Amino acid sequence: MNNTQEQIVKLGRDFIQTFGYNSFSFKQIADVLNIKNAAIHHYYPTKEDLGLAVIEKDKSDFMALAKALQVASPTEKTNAIINLYRNYYNDGKKLCMISTCGSIFEQLSPKMQSATREHLDTIYSWLEEVFQKGADTKEFHFSETAKEMSTRWIANLPGALITGRIRGREYLENSLNQLSASLNTK
Amino acid sequence: MNNTQEQIVKLGRDFIQTFGYNSFSFKQIADVLNIKNAAIHHYYPTKEDLGLAVIEKDKSDFMALAKALQVASPTEKTNAIINLYRNYYNDGKKLCMISTCGSIFEQLSPKMQSATREHLDTIYSWLEEVFQKGADTKEFHFSETAKEMSTRWIANLPGALITGRIRGREYLENSLNQLSASLNTK
DNA sequence: AATTACTTACTTACTAATAAGTAAGCAATA
DNA sequence: TATTGCTTACTTATTAGTAAGTAAGTAATT
Numbered sequence: 001m002n003n004t005q006e007q008i009v010k011l012g013r014d015f016i017q018t019f020g021y022n023s024f025s026f027k028q029i030a031d032v033l034n035i036k037n038a039a040i041h042h043y044y045p046t047k048e049d050l051g052l053a054v055i056e057k058d059k060s061d062f063m064a065l066a067k068a069l070q071v072a073s074p075t076e077k078t079n080a081i082i083n084l085y086r087n088y089y090n091d092g093k094k095l096c097m098i099s100t101c102g103s104i105f106e107q108l109s110p111k112m113q114s115a116t117r118e119h120l121d122t123i124y125s126w127l128e129e130v131f132q133k134g135a136d137t138k139e140f141h142f143s144e145t146a147k148e149m150s151t152r153w154i155a156n157l158p159g160a161l162i163t164g165r166i167r168g169r170e171y172l173e174n175s176l177n178q179l180s181a182s183l184n185t186k
Numbered sequence: 187m188n189n190t191q192e193q194i195v196k197l198g199r200d201f202i203q204t205f206g207y208n209s210f211s212f213k214q215i216a217d218v219l220n221i222k223n224a225a226i227h228h229y230y231p232t233k234e235d236l237g238l239a240v241i242e243k244d245k246s247d248f249m250a251l252a253k254a255l256q257v258a259s260p261t262e263k264t265n266a267i268i269n270l271y272r273n274y275y276n277d278g279k280k281l282c283m284i285s286t287c288g289s290i291f292e293q294l295s296p297k298m299q300s301a302t303r304e305h306l307d308t309i310y311s312w313l314e315e316v317f318q319k320g321a322d323t324k325e326f327h328f329s330e331t332a333k334e335m336s337t338r339w340i341a342n343l344p345g346a347l348i349t350g351r352i353r354g355r356e357y358l359e360n361s362l363n364q365l366s367a368s369l370n371t372k
Numbered sequence: 373a374a375t376t377a378c379t380t381a382c383t384t385a386c387t388a389a390t391a392a393g394t395a396a397g398c399a400a401t402a
Numbered sequence: 403t404a405t406t407g408c409t410t411a412c413t414t415a416t417t418a419g420t421a422a423g424t425a426a427g428t429a430a431t432t
Contacts, residue, residue, distance in 0.1 A: 103289035159345025
């Protein structure tokens with residue numbers, strides 16, 4: 001992957017998280033990079049190809065984060081996720097890929113749907129494991145199951161980004177604080 | 187408002203909740219109604235005009251629901267909201283207007299943004315009041331403030347619709363059950 | 373009761389802009 | 403010399419929006 005191709009994926013991701021997959025064009029990316037839209041087709045023949053590459057990039061970034069957190073405590077791990085989402089908001093009020101792809105899920109191609117679903121499943125399982133571990137080691141104290149807690153986080157985080165866009169940063173922070181607090185309620 | 191105009195708003199709303207504001211066209215509506223796209227411009231000169239009418243309709247429907255629930259108990263009221271969201275999912279995996287507008291918020295016109303924000307504020311305040319009432323009458327038992335609980339619900343409901351689209355009905359139901367349960371934790 | 377003025381609810385036929393995508397070619401590099 | 407990394411120039415399709423016209427109805431005037 002040369003620099004141009006990397007920049008294409010990076011910008012594609014930025015646009016998808018900011019505007020949505022259906023609401024950005026190859027030309028927007030081309031203009032920023034001072035190339036022609038045909039140059040993007042050179043690397044990614046169809047928009048779907050680019051979309052899949054962006055999801056793949058998001059996946060691999062998450063895997064890298066998970067790996068970097070391998071020896072971290074459950075609290076450190078959940079804090080890292082909270083921070084990930086806080087940074088999305090601070091970096092141009094972006095949504096996460098799950099949220100933006102989910103919001104037009106019915107229009108995505110089967111491949112994009114599968115990629116999105118697999119990505120979500122990965123995050124979901126990872127979170128569940130973290131919660132279970134934290135509960136086992138008495139680092140967390142909550143009455144739900146780890147699975148339920150994962151369900152809550154995975155719905156609440158995207159929702160907080162969306163409503164945060166509408167009602168502002170304070171609202172997002174309130175949501176994030178509540179999620180942190182949810183791990184120690186007993 | 188004649189029947190055609192009502193149908194235009196109804197279909198516009200369906201399409202926005204299913205595909206998103208940026209991903210539906212006047213032609214889609216026109217084809218269903220067997221009229222020409224110019225006929226829609228007759229009632230709604232610009233797409234923004236239709237978008238605003240759709241948000242207005244969503245608002246007035248919510249107000250009507252709130253009025254119908256005026257003498258209902260807090261539990262009945264929260265159940266009605268849960269059901270509202272369940273019905274969105276069952277009716278073609280729709281998103282709520284807040285969620286679909288929020289997902290492309292940065293691209294909406296100032297008027298559309300204001301309308302969305304005001305709509306969200308209305309729902310938010312209504313929920314907060316319901317939670318406060320329920321806590322006061324000891325019908326609900328939770329440790330958060332009513333405001334916090336409203337924040338949680340208003341982020342969790344849209345998020346549950348989005349992740350429900352990706353992971354299926356069971357996931358949505360799990361989320362809705364958790365929200366119901368959140369009102370009686372002490 | 374008949375005419376006139378005007379509105380409503382559209383259609384036909386178009387425009388300008390933008391979208392994704394393609395085919396052919398060219399210059400630099402390996 | 404073959405491949406890589408593009409550009410030029412294009413096509414086809416779709417978009418929101420407009421201008422002009424028409425058929426049917428309604429309301430006021432004669």
